[in-house]
Amino acid sequence: MTFEKILVTGAGGQIGSELVPLLSSIFGEERVIPSDVKEIKDKRFKYLDVTDKNSVDLLIEKNKVDTIFHLAAILSASGENNPELAYRVNVEGLHNILNSSLKNKVNLVMIPSTIGVFGPETPKENVPIETITRPTTIYGITKVLAEQLGYYYYRRFGLNVRGLRYPGLLSYKSPPGGGTTDYAIEMIIKAVKGENYSCFLRQNSKLPMMYMPDALEAIMKLAEAEDKNLKHRTDFNVSSFSFTPAELESKLREYYPSFTVNYNPDFRQNIADSWPWSLDSSAAKKEWNFSPSFNFDQTVKDMIYNLKGR
Numbered sequence: 001m002t003f004e005k006i007l008v009t010g011a012g013g014q015i016g017s018e019l020v021p022l023l024s025s026i027f028g029e030e031r032v033i034p035s036d037v038k039e040i041k042d043k044r045f046k047y048l049d050v051t052d053k054n055s056v057d058l059l060i061e062k063n064k065v066d067t068i069f070h071l072a073a074i075l076s077a078s079g080e081n082n083p084e085l086a087y088r089v090n091v092e093g094l095h096n097i098l099n100s101s102l103k104n105k106v107n108l109v110m111i112p113s114t115i116g117v118f119g120p121e122t123p124k125e126n127v128p129i130e131t132i133t134r135p136t137t138i139y140g141i142t143k144v145l146a147e148q149l150g151y152y153y154y155r156r157f158g159l160n161v162r163g164l165r166y167p168g169l170l171s172y173k174s175p176p177g178g179g180t181t182d183y184a185i186e187m188i189i190k191a192v193k194g195e196n197y198s199c200f201l202r203q204n205s206k207l208p209m210m211y212m213p214d215a216l217e218a219i220m221k222l223a224e225a226e227d228k229n230l231k232h233r234t235d236f237n238v239s240s241f242s243f244t245p246a247e248l249e250s251k252l253r254e255y256y257p258s259f260t261v262n263y264n265p266d267f268r269q270n271i272a273d274s275w276p277w278s279l280d281s282s283a284a285k286k287e288w289n290f291s292p293s294f295n296f297d298q299t300v301k302d303m304i305y306n307l308k309g310r
């Protein structure tokens with residue numbers, strides 16, 4: 001059985017804080033265990049450091065977990081500030097989750113990946129799944145390894161590991177967790193507050209993006225996809241649209257005519273420069289019917305509407 005007892009690691013992060021309520025509404029509150037190293041205000045919360053092998057084992061075994069959404073990670077910008085931690089969490093943490101899943105006969109392990117697996121040698125437009133993946137960040141390197149480790153556990157041991165490469169995710173409910181695309185959320189929040197914004201990327205840094213409702217829909221569709229339809233496993237490209245900071249600035253000026261942005265690129269510019277501009281998501285469409293609902297205009301409009309209401 002799958003989805004009887006669902007463990008979410010890194011549940012307090014940008015995705016987890018929206019995925020936990022969604023899973024709870026679909027499968028029932030009592031079936032979901034939100035875990036993290038930072039405390040979450042939720043009576044079901046369990047402290048779990050994924051780098052602690054024994055605790056991972058104990059929690060999965062004791063709660064008879066059959067499904068895992070493994071979201072615990074150190075993202076691109078935070079990873080460059082602490083590469084050792086990024087390696088421990090993103091690689092050793094995943095290794096612990098996979099080993100414990102095998103031992104405890106977990107039915108499904110979802111492991112989000114990222115456009116961070118690509119690097120400067122990757123083509124820029126409409127990037128296919130199978131291409132050059134030589135990232136320059138520790139985040140990207142750990143995520144290439146994570147995708148491959150997931151494939152290995154599937155092929156070698158038959159563990160049902162699935163993953164998708166998210167682009168930058170836009171959301172208004174919880175703050176982003178130290179990624180390179182965080183600027184977009186920060187810029188929208190500043191515009192809504194009536195403040196100007198200092199952007200850490202150049203005007204013309206085009207990057208692929210997606211609105212959180214589509215990101216949640218994507219991970220749920222992949223989790224529930226029929227096994228026989230999957231030719232890929234841990235590296236599905238998914239994205240909705242792409243834009244530059246300048247394009248977002250001018251979109252926001254349609255709502256806030258006096259809004260302005262200063263551009264002061266920092267170390268994150270190098271990361272953005274190494275990533276593609278757009279992705280080919282056709283395998284996700286073909287194998288599990290992925291089709292995003294929100295385009296750029298609708299996403300910005302919806303974010304502004306919800307941020308204003310807060």
Ligand SMILES: NC(=O)c1ccc[n+]([C@@H]2O[C@H](COP(=O)([O-])OP(=O)(O)OC[C@H]3O[C@@H](n4cnc5c(N)ncnc54)[C@H](O)[C@@H]3O)[C@@H](O)[C@H]2O)c1
Pocket residue numbers: 009010011012013014015016035036037038048049050051070071072073074075089093111112113114115165166167168169170175176177178179181
């Ligand atoms: N948000 C995005 O734009 C984006 C884009 C591409 C891929 N992803 C991927 O999606 C997944 C979730 O990302 P997110 O945006 O929610 O990240 P986030 O940084 O917002 O959240 C990650 C969570 O992991 C927790 N964590 C850190 N170390 C831990 C440890 N040792 N044990 C347990 N928990 C730990 C943090 O406390 C945090 O709550 C990651 O695998 C990430 O690579 C996210």
